[in-house]
Amino acid sequence: MSVPAPGLDADLDVRRGGFSLRARLRAGPGEVLAVVGPNGAGKSTALRALAGLVPLRDGRIEVGGRVWDAPADGVLTAPAERRAGVVFQDHRLFPHLDVLDNVAFSRRSRGHRRSAARRHADEVLERLGIAALRGRRPRELSGGQAQRVALARALAADPALLLLDEPLAALDAGSRRQVRGELQRWLHAFDGPSVLVTHDPLEAVVLADRVVVLEHGRVVQDGTPEQVAARPATEYVADLVGVELLAGRVAGAGRVALDGGLVLPCRTDGLAAGDRALVAVRPADLDVHPLGAGGDPLEAVAASRTAWPGTVTAVEPRTETVRVGVDGPPRTAVDLAPARAAALGLVPGRRVLVSADAARLRAYAPDAGR
Template sequence: MTDQGPQTSVVGLDADVTVRRGTLDLHAQFRVAPGEVLAVLGPNGAGKTTLLRTLAGLLALREGRVSVAGTTWDEPSSGVFVPATDRRVGLVFQDYRLFPHLSVLDNVAFAERARGVRRGAARAAAREVLRQIDLEALADRRPGQLSGGQAQRVALARALASGPAMMLLDEPLAALDARTRLEIRAELRRRLSAFAGPSIVVTHDPLEALVLADRILVLEEGRIVQTGTPSEVARRPVTEYVARLMGLNLYSGRLADPELGRIDLEGGGELVAAAVPAGLQKGDRLLAALAPTAISLHLGELPEGSPRNVWEGTVSGVELLTDRVRVAVEGSPAALVDVTAAAVADLRLAPGLRVRLSAKAGEVTAYPAP
């Protein structure tokens, strides 16, 4: 193989992935545009890591096709399978997987050395990447001499130094403490934004997805349940899992009165939304999202001019969440409500207490069910 430095091509990913691994039956069809960062969210066992391993060539497709820039990497029907070692993929793992016996410089140069590039050329290219990421001062250190944040940045440098067509990152910030995660998250966003090819970040952290990604894909039980921009997913979740991640109460129901915006909820009760999507008719299914901060709790009668949504319930749990308290209320509908610690004391909130809840119609976001 001839010597060559890192080369980055502008590419896009076209994936139709069907894989069976143990009890998981994964099927996901999606595209990632050149320069786009896609975050893959999902609960444990949803298929996130399996999807990443398949794209990397560590698992073979059962059916479907994976192509980058029109070049097929995996297609069982035509007998095409490009092994992982021959795919130009930059991989960043949760545990970084740096070689402890190699210096930072030689860790970063490893991918090009593995492809047959001479040591001098690979090290020169690696040093340039380290310089670009402000890590040149660490070139002679061993991984054991690095902090968690430094190790993560070296792992990113190693992935970029391979001249990847695509970047794949598996929980890249999970091993870092909260303060370091904040610093590295901003830098990671800058580096991925500057990368010309598609990037996929697997994470269980909704904030990580919202900050890093141009678009979010949500997997549940091996299926795509939602895709959209961070704003779309955060404001209009379509499953209970996504709603919990985004900190919202989510209700499904049917439109009972299009003019008044009244929604009959499937779990009992009703909500009134100030606006419903145009074109929906009486009886059509829709979803309604309501933030815990938009709901108020009361012990007695509500004052005049109260919100249009008022219902009763019983406190079932009280939990401290850093700067606020989350109160779980069983009722029709059930709700999570965020209040201050002072409100907990003033209202003497405790499990078993009967309360009244209220929410303005303008705080209810109604949209068509998928």
């Protein structure tokens, strides 16, 4: 029986040219931490710092009580000595080696005999269900197969920390779905902490236990996927999880005055009058109601719903819904069933009411997710 690997506690302070990264990353044994953010946010820099490929200016990286990097203490562990298994987006398999020797390289590079390293590599390939690929060269592998082999090579090093940099980004849609399911099983079978860098919110939700969101080199949100989705801290996070983010100030118990002027009835638990507040609204929870030429609603709006006027700016058919953009203020998006969208006959320029069930709206502090 394997001994559970210890966790990760990293305080990263990195400067590269004019860019600086300051981030605290923590993951317990068996926990998967997803690091997400827009391009240039510092995701790959964070991963490379953990792997020892980018030096810290300050801070500390500790895995299971062993310090890997601490500039203030003069500690710097070389990448080859960090027991970090790394899976890159582009696989980085050795083209002149077959699959077995690619996977065996992890142990060979640490001084193990070739026969012992190959035996262990065979065991890892069997465990991942890809032993049939052992004699193939990388050029004979599909994208999904190559990524499985890259993961096998990382696991064959018996890592204390597993690092994955956009591991599914280079795969086609069909391979991505299959490999994502397999990766989920393998990650949760790994005893140590894992750090997954991804731009895909679905990967973060399916694979990760916790999510850290980076913007401009700083952590803007840290929590479970459910917490991040329920209380997005920034416009980027809101867009990532598919909700509309409305900002304003608490006008009193049960009311938020949005920055555009609308006073929105909603729950304000834990907030006081005058506090800054955010309200996350799912487009599927909104509805639209056309207005007549005189500005009167052409259909009744339920008394339980709060409504405000706006102008349709776009009508976009999607796979299962129709996305209707409405300019207010506030500016919102509404997802309608195709049948309802067709019945309303919405076109850009049409005046409408947007309505929401006030009982489903909840305000929270802008720093609630940090």
